[in-house]
Amino acid sequence: MLKPYLRFKLIPLHIFLLVFLSAPLHAQTPPMVFRGALIYPIEGEPIANGVLVVQGGKILAVGKAADVVIPAGAVVQDVSGKVVMPGLVDTHSHIGRGDGADASAPLQPSVRIMDALDPQSDGFKRARAGGLTTVNVMPGSGHLLSGQTAYLKLRDARTINDLLLCVTPNKPVDVLDPDCIYGGIKMANGTNSIRPAPFPGTRAKSAAMVRALFVRAQEYRDKIKAAAGNAERMPKRELELEALVQVLNGQRIVHHHTHRADDILTVLRIAKEFGFRVVLHHVSEGGKVAAEIAAAKVPCSIITIDSPGGKLEAVNLMYETGAALEKAGVLTAYHTDDGITDSRLFLRSAAMGVRGGMSRQKALEAVTLAGAKMLDLDWRVGSLKAGKDADFIVLSGDPLSVYTHIEQTWIEGRKLFDRSNPEDYKFAVGGYNAYRDTGGDGLDDKGGER
Amino acid sequence: MRLLRFTIRFTFVAILFVAAFAPSAHAQIAVRGETVYTMSGAPIKDGVVLIRGKKIERVGAASQVAIPSGYKVLTAKVVTPGLIDAHSTVGLSGIFNTSGDQDQLELSAPVQPELRAIDAYNPREALVEFVRNLGVTTLHTGPAPGMLASGQTIIVKTAGRTVEEALVDSLGMVTFTLGESVSQNFKSPGTRAKSVAMLREEFLKAQDYAKRLKLKDLEKRPPRDLRSDMLLQVLSRSVTALFTAHRATEIMSVLRLQKEFGFKLVLDGGAEAYLLMNELKAAGVSVIIHPTMIRTYGDAKNASLETAAKLRAAGIAIAFQSGYEAYVPKTRIVLYEAAVAAANGLAFNDALSALTIDAAKLLGIEKRVGSLEQGKDADVVLFDGDPFEYTTHTCGVIIGGAVASETCK
Numbered sequence: 083m084l085k086p087y088l089r090f091k092l093i094p095l096h097i098f099l100l101v102f103l104s105a106p107l108h109a110q111t112p113p114m115v116f117r118g119a120l121i122y123p124i125e126g127e128p129i130a131n132g133v134l135v136v137q138g139g140k141i142l143a144v145g146k147a148a149d150v151v152i153p154a155g156a157v158v159q160d161v162s163g164k165v166v167m168p169g170l171v172d173t174h175s176h177i178g179r180g181d182g183a184d185a186s187a188p189l190q191p192s193v194r195i196m197d198a199l200d201p202q203s204d205g206f207k208r209a210r211a212g213g214l215t216t217v218n219v220m221p222g223s224g225h226l227l228s229g230q231t232a233y234l235k236l237r238d239a240r241t242i243n244d245l246l247l248c249v250t251p252n253k254p255v256d257v258l259d260p261d262c263i264y265g266g267i268k269m270a271n272g273t274n275s276i277r278p279a280p281f282p283g284t285r286a287k288s289a290a291m292v293r294a295l296f297v298r299a300q301e302y303r304d305k306i307k308a309a310a311g312n313a314e315r316m317p318k319r320e321l322e323l324e325a326l327v328q329v330l331n332g333q334r335i336v337h338h339h340t341h342r343a344d345d346i347l348t349v350l351r352i353a354k355e356f357g358f359r360v361v362l363h364h365v366s367e368g369g370k371v372a373a374e375i376a377a378a379k380v381p382c383s384i385i386t387i388d389s390p391g392g393k394l395e396a397v398n399l400m401y402e403t404g405a406a407l408e409k410a411g412v413l414t415a416y417h418t419d420d421g422i423t424d425s426r427l428f429l430r431s432a433a434m435g436v437r438g439g440m441s442r443q444k445a446l447e448a449v450t451l452a453g454a455k456m457l458d459l460d461w462r463v464g465s466l467k468a469g470k471d472a473d474f475i476v477l478s479g480d481p482l483s484v485y486t487h488i489e490q491t492w493i494e495g496r497k498l499f500d501r502s503n504p505e506d507y508k509f510a511v512g513g514y515n516a517y518r519d520t521g522g523d524g525l526d527d528k529g530g531e532r
Numbered sequence: 533m534r535l536l537r538f539t540i541r542f543t544f545v546a547i548l549f550v551a552a553f554a555p556s557a558h559a560q561i562a563v564r565g566e567t568v569y570t571m572s573g574a575p576i577k578d579g580v581v582l583i584r585g586k587k588i589e590r591v592g593a594a595s596q597v598a599i600p601s602g603y604k605v606l607t608a609k610v611v612t613p614g615l616i617d618a619h620s621t622v623g624l625s626g627i628f629n630t631s632g633d634q635d636q637l638e639l640s641a642p643v644q645p646e647l648r649a650i651d652a653y654n655p656r657e658a659l660v661e662f663v664r665n666l667g668v669t670t671l672h673t674g675p676a677p678g679m680l681a682s683g684q685t686i687i688v689k690t691a692g693r694t695v696e697e698a699l700v701d702s703l704g705m706v707t708f709t710l711g712e713s714v715s716q717n718f719k720s721p722g723t724r725a726k727s728v729a730m731l732r733e734e735f736l737k738a739q740d741y742a743k744r745l746k747l748k749d750l751e752k753r754p755p756r757d758l759r760s761d762m763l764l765q766v767l768s769r770s771v772t773a774l775f776t777a778h779r780a781t782e783i784m785s786v787l788r789l790q791k792e793f794g795f796k797l798v799l800d801g802g803a804e805a806y807l808l809m810n811e812l813k814a815a816g817v818s819v820i821i822h823p824t825m826i827r828t829y830g831d832a833k834n835a836s837l838e839t840a841a842k843l844r845a846a847g848i849a850i851a852f853q854s855g856y857e858a859y860v861p862k863t864r865i866v867l868y869e870a871a872v873a874a875a876n877g878l879a880f881n882d883a884l885s886a887l888t889i890d891a892a893k894l895l896g897i898e899k900r901v902g903s904l905e906q907g908k909d910a911d912v913v914l915f916d917g918d919p920f921e922y923t924t925h926t927c928g929v930i931i932g933g934a935v936a937s938e939t940c941k
Binding site for chain 1: 626627628629630658659662663804806807825827828829833834835836837838857859860861862863864865868871872874875876920921922923924925
């Protein structure tokens with residue numbers, strides 16, 4: 083029998099390279115170095131002529147050329163003149179052809195969007211063309227509670243498991259593991275969920291229905307506690323309440339659609355009553371109650387739309403909301419709500435925030451780290467920092483300029499969008515048959531929110 | 533004598549009064565810009581636009597155009613002509629999106645060219661103010677796509693208390709649609725072929741109406757019919773047909789109809805226009821291109837960010853539009869749509885032309901608006917940077933010599 087190294091030698095070089103380059107075990111691939119770009123690490127000051135070193139899907143080092151040692155055997159890419167920043171985090175999207183709760187009830191916490199997503203949807207490719215790497219895909223809409231959301235890493239996926247992100251560090255994704263939280267809960271108040279019975283007819287009724295459900299969840303949680311691990315004393319499983327117990331325990335975050343100032347305060351009131359963690363979404367009139375939001379230490383995920391209105395609760399949705407929230411000290415992110423806005427143009431939302439008075443730093447955080455925090459995923463994404471996932475984008479220029487294009491999107495050390503590749507290019511600009519399945523992600527056939 | 537003295541004194545006071553207050557609406561204004569894009573020649577570095585009353589008095593380099601004393605001086609990094617939204621529904625479609633403020637579609641029948649935008653436009657609509665503050669001074673607005681023939685458009689300035697005050701042209705074009713949206717709104721037409729058949733029937737009826745109007749026997753002449761009257765104006769080329777069509781199939785149907793009936797045609801939308809550039813050029817058709825950032829689904833599924841650039845490169849006249857939005861946002865902003873086109877292959881100057889002078893030509897109002905030239909309407913926009921940059925603000929809007937906005941938005 084040949085010794086291993088001799089056998090190795092007998093493998094033809096091209097086959098060796100093929101196996102080597104396509105090996106899923108990142109750790110075996112050499113480090114990659116991106117040198118010369120203006121790097122926005124988000125945590126820390128921008129670095130001119132910076133160096134980013136990645137290996138095994140993780141970031142090894144980020145810093146000034148003078149400070150970072152380039153490992154031996156590294157594959158070096160010169161990205162001089164470019165800008166490098168973390169992959170974008172979108173806290174609220176409807177890509178992936180998913181659905182959510184149906185019209186049978188206003189509160190449906192057992193519904194999981196992961197059971198309805200198409201992992202091979204074009205929507206994910208479009209999102210990567212926009213520099214998105216982490217997305218919270220929401221079920222919806224028009225319910226007080228439309229189900230469990232899914233935190234996704236936009237990897238090259240065949241199955242939903244290839245996309246899921248577990249919020250608990252060092253845990254492999256296993257959807258059957260009760261400790262593996264891979265999403266939040268989508269809730270809403272205001273006009274969207276006011277509909278004919280069995281839906282609420284008023285705002286007060288909306289709040290009452292939500293409170294009644296959370297009271298049930300509290301009782302269920304207490305029964306589980308009382309059982310103290312004794313299987314015989316455990317209450318009968320109630321699917322509707324299980325996810326809400328995670329909410330009450332602070333493991334699962336409520337992502338709450340809300341627009342009008344009084345609706346925002348209602349969310350804060352109910353969150354305080356039941357002690358759950360909440361992220362306010364859209365928050366059109368957030369500027370009017372920024373002090374109250376800040377005092378409650380509740381983060382906001384907001385949206386840029388080009389003009390206010392389109393529905394009653396969005397008539398005061400202005401470019402200035404981000405600035406008002408920043409001034410009040412509220413953690414603020416932007417989201418696409420794709421198809422309300424286009425994932426390909428997500429950076430535009432941050433830029434419009436700057437137009438409305440936000441600082442550049444906070445606007446860039448709002449499409450990266452701030453969103454990661456709102457998904458409990460900042461331990462692995464949202465900034466360029468040693469140990470975090472190697473999710474980053476290479477841009478042709480200033481991230482907030484209309485003229486800048488996203489040239490490359492890297493996810494866990496793999497280049498999954500390259501504008502110079504014609505197949506990828508069509509996802510960035512569109513064209514004949516560029517998108518095969520975008521039947522209106524997140525929109526019904528009349529352009530309304532689904 | 534005393535009376536005369538009083539009269540003189542009174543007249544003097546009155547003149548002072550008028551000088552102090554009345555001209556505040558249409559003052560003498562000098563706009564000085566680090567770069568002035570006149571759109572009638574090369575950009576002027578350190579340029580001046582003098583405004584007197586409602587019109588532009590003079591345009592030139594600061595070294596050559598002295599600012600007379602008494603002129604209110606406004607300064608900006610960049611100065612452009614007022615922006616023109618070449619197709620909108622703003623003013624018919626309102627911000628609230630409730631039944632009370634949505635007048636852009638009358639769904640009682642699919643063919644109603646007799647509907648006039650002038651009878652539905654609300655000059656006080658909040659969205660009019662919103663687009664004005666961002667630099668849109670002229671709106672070609674009217675019914676939304678979604679009917680075979682949805683009515684007549686108007687051209688207005690985004691100022692004025694009444695539609696009459698706002699009007700530039702009380703009859704802009706007559707709007708038609710071929711595409712999915714029509715079949716979604718009506719039981720019939722339910723197919724593409726039926727849509728074309730129904731329109732041909734309508735045009736034939738109008739031709740017959742025209743014939744019968746000329747009958748010698750007055751008794752046999754038809755009673756006046758508003759619908760046929762309007763279609764007749766289209767057939768006689770006194771008003772342009774604005775056809776919304778996105779897919780190549782529908783665009784070809786429009787060209788076929790145009791050939792059969794000979795009307796003046798402007799194509800609206802054109803998501804797949806890049807597939808038919810030779811045909812459009814041969815037919816001499818101008819295109820009011822869909823909003824660059826249009827959602828890529830339904831009829832517009834194959835829209836591209838590069839269409840404006842491609843059509844322009846092929847020598848097809850283009851203008852930009854905000855289009856129609858059924859939900860959030862309730863209107864797009866034509867400046868932003870031009871900006872994204874400028875970032876996707878369209879040269880800066882071509883994008884700005886399409887937003888100003890080219891749109892004016894397409895709408896037939898280039899003698900009044902679209903460029904900064906002596907004698908034209910004093911519609912001027914001030915920016916604190918490149919107008920297309922996301923982070924640039926619109927810091928001043930002047931319409932017909934009156935300052936409409938001085939706040940950076």
